[in-house]
Amino acid sequence: MARLICDISISLDGFVAGPNPSLEKPLGEGGDLLHEWAFAASSWRESHGLEGGEKNADSDVIEESLRATGAVVMGRKMFSGGEGPWESDPRADGWWGDEPPFHVPVFVLTHHSRETKVMEGGTSFAFVTDGIEAALEQARAAAADKDVALAGGASVVQQYLKAGLLDELQIHLAPVLLGDGVSLFDRLGVDAVRLEAARVIASPSVTHLRLQVPGGAGNS
Amino acid sequence: MARLICDISISLDGFVAGPNPSLEKPLGEGGDLLHEWAFAASSWRESHGLEGGEKNADSDVIEESLRATGAVVMGRKMFSGGEGPWESDPRADGWWGDEPPFHVPVFVLTHHSRETKVMEGGTSFAFVTDGIEAALEQARAAAADKDVALAGGASVVQQYLKAGLLDELQIHLAPVLLGDGVSLFDRLGVDAVRLEAARVIASPSVTHLRLQVPGGAGNS
Numbered sequence: 001m002a003r004l005i006c007d008i009s010i011s012l013d014g015f016v017a018g019p020n021p022s023l024e025k026p027l028g029e030g031g032d033l034l035h036e037w038a039f040a041a042s043s044w045r046e047s048h049g050l051e052g053g054e055k056n057a058d059s060d061v062i063e064e065s066l067r068a069t070g071a072v073v074m075g076r077k078m079f080s081g082g083e084g085p086w087e088s089d090p091r092a093d094g095w096w097g098d099e100p101p102f103h104v105p106v107f108v109l110t111h112h113s114r115e116t117k118v119m120e121g122g123t124s125f126a127f128v129t130d131g132i133e134a135a136l137e138q139a140r141a142a143a144a145d146k147d148v149a150l151a152g153g154a155s156v157v158q159q160y161l162k163a164g165l166l167d168e169l170q171i172h173l174a175p176v177l178l179g180d181g182v183s184l185f186d187r188l189g190v191d192a193v194r195l196e197a198a199r200v201i202a203s204p205s206v207t208h209l210r211l212q213v214p215g216g217a218g219n220s
Numbered sequence: 221m222a223r224l225i226c227d228i229s230i231s232l233d234g235f236v237a238g239p240n241p242s243l244e245k246p247l248g249e250g251g252d253l254l255h256e257w258a259f260a261a262s263s264w265r266e267s268h269g270l271e272g273g274e275k276n277a278d279s280d281v282i283e284e285s286l287r288a289t290g291a292v293v294m295g296r297k298m299f300s301g302g303e304g305p306w307e308s309d310p311r312a313d314g315w316w317g318d319e320p321p322f323h324v325p326v327f328v329l330t331h332h333s334r335e336t337k338v339m340e341g342g343t344s345f346a347f348v349t350d351g352i353e354a355a356l357e358q359a360r361a362a363a364a365d366k367d368v369a370l371a372g373g374a375s376v377v378q379q380y381l382k383a384g385l386l387d388e389l390q391i392h393l394a395p396v397l398l399g400d401g402v403s404l405f406d407r408l409g410v411d412a413v414r415l416e417a418a419r420v421i422a423s424p425s426v427t428h429l430r431l432q433v434p435g436g437a438g439n440s
Contacts, residue, residue: 012391012431013405014234018412030412171232173393175417175431179410185233190399192238192250197395200427202420209427211232211395 002143003167004073004136006150006157007065008184009034009206011174015181016154026081026095033176037206038062047101049121057203065170070146071139072102073132075156076110079125086114093117094125105142107135109156132159154184162190166213169195173207222363223387224293224356226370226377227285228404229254229426231394235401236374246301246315253396257426258282267321269341277423285390290366291359292322293352295376296330299345306334313337314345325362327355329376352379374404382410386433389415393427 010016011034018028025031038044042053043063053059076082082089094100103122114127128135139148150160160166195211202208230236231254238248245251258264261279265272267286273279296302302309314320323342334347348355359368370380380386415431422428 012389012415013408033412033414169232173429175415175429176412177405177408177410177415178412179408185397188233188397188399190397192253192396192398194253195232195395195397197422197424197427200420200422202417202422204417207417207420207427207429209393209395 002070002140002146002148004148004150004160004165005065005068005168005170006152006160006166007170007172008152008157009038009172009174010184011176011178011181013177013179014183014185015178016152016184017182018178019180021081021182023081023090028178028181030176030178031181033178034172034174037172037174037203040205047103049099049101057201058206058208061170061172061201061208065149066103068147069104069149070143071104072106072149072151073135073139073156074106074108074151075153076108076112078151078153078156079106079108079110084112086112093119096123099123100125105139106151107139107142109135132156132163132165136160136165154182154186157184158186158188161213162188164215168198169209169211169213171209171211173209174205175207222290222360222366222368224368224370224380224385225285225288225388225390226372226380226386227390227392228372228377229258229392229394230404231396231398231401233397233399234403234405235398236372236404237402238398239400241301241402243301243310248398248401250396250398251401253398254392254394257392257394257423260425267323269319269321277421278426278428281390281392281421281428285369286323288367289324289369290363291324292326292369292371293355293359293376294326294328294371295373296328296332298371298373298376299326299328299330304332306332313339316343319343320345325359326371327359327362329355352376352383352385356380356385374402374406377404378406378408381433382408384435388418389429389431389433391429391431393429394425395427 018030021028041059045053080091099121100123199210238250241248262273263283300311319341320343419430
């Protein structure tokens with residue numbers, strides 16, 4: 001069964017975005033600092049249709065994840081930044097233009113149903129209104145023998161983690177303090193749990209920690 | 221000038237102690253999981269008057285810090301778990317018995333003045349009532365050409381960090397989710413700041429990240 005993997009950049013103080021996000025600054029104040037290592041990587045740039053960038057340990061980590069991913073699950077807020085009916089959402093086709101950087105089927109959790117939207121470059125956006133388990137089931141079917149990537153945002157990651165559905169967490173820890181913002185784990189309220197550190201790769205700009213979550217449905 | 225260094229174990233969700241701390245469980249529920257790597261290390265055990273333990277990358281990191289430390293600063297709550305007048309504090313001489321594991325002068329931040337208490341094995345406890353800068357100044361004088369270690373708790377670390385007095389943060393990141401507890405950084409409310417990742421050492425049980433804080437007084 002396809003494993004569910006959350007690959008996410010966080011600050012030392014645990015934020016996935018800075019304070020005061022806006023349409024102009026969707027990652028909030030300072031939030032770009034979490035992703036500078038990715039913006040500089042050749043593999044990230046290639047997936048976004050950009051040239052150049054560095055080939056290094058960081059770009060290898062991204063390339064590895066891109067290759068392993070057969071489908072993506074994300075929350076509505078991460079998809080468009082909006083809420084409510086699609087007709088009034090200025091980014092109803094997402095943040096990423098005509099050729100989004102996913103290149104696989106993406107399943108968007110929403111309360112507002114809508115037909116699947118096929119984009120260029122292999123990305124399609126399907127809209128799932130019957131919950132996180134249904135979205136995961138559809139993504140697993142689409143991913144076949146590859147992984148399902150849980151793209152975020154934080155509240156969606158927390159929901160999958162608390163439901164015991166997450167198999168692996170790959171944290172990209174940026175040496176940055178944001179001071180405030182959207183907390184990845186916040187206060188989950190779960191009992192203490194030890195994860196298994198499967199791999200740590202450190203570069204000057206980020207530390208990649210791959211962690212297996214015990215009891216994850218695909219970790220059998 | 222002696223540098224101020226905070227060497228501290230945290231969970232993936234950013235806690236230095238779990239929820240519901242008590243005199244019996246000062247680190248709260250699950251809090252011991254943050255320190256298992258240290259409890260198992262020969263250097264930690266030796267500093268606590270215990271035999272055995274493992275000699276490995278983790279014990280080397282602890283030994284390095286112990287050797288570099290000439291004085292310690294800590295908060296009253298970390299020192300005794302109590303508050304208010306010393307006469308009514310059941311742990312008025314600290315948690316650690318007659319021979320505490322510090323073996324250097326320790327400066328305790330408190331609102332309640334008291335004479336310095338000399339313990340066995342080179343540890344003394346001095347009680348500083350005139351604030352974090354005064355405590356640091358006294359600790360620097362005592363440390364001479366060594367570092368001053370900021371032992372905690374979280375609110376004291378936050379105070380030094382916000383005051384721009386911290387030179388280095390060495391985070392020991394345990395692959396554990398505590399779900400709730402005492403957050404090291406919480407929402408500091410500072411502007412985004414990038415630290416310099418000076419060194420990362422990963423073992424199966426913990427990842428040690430050494431981070432330089434720009435503008436720290438001793439980082440000149």
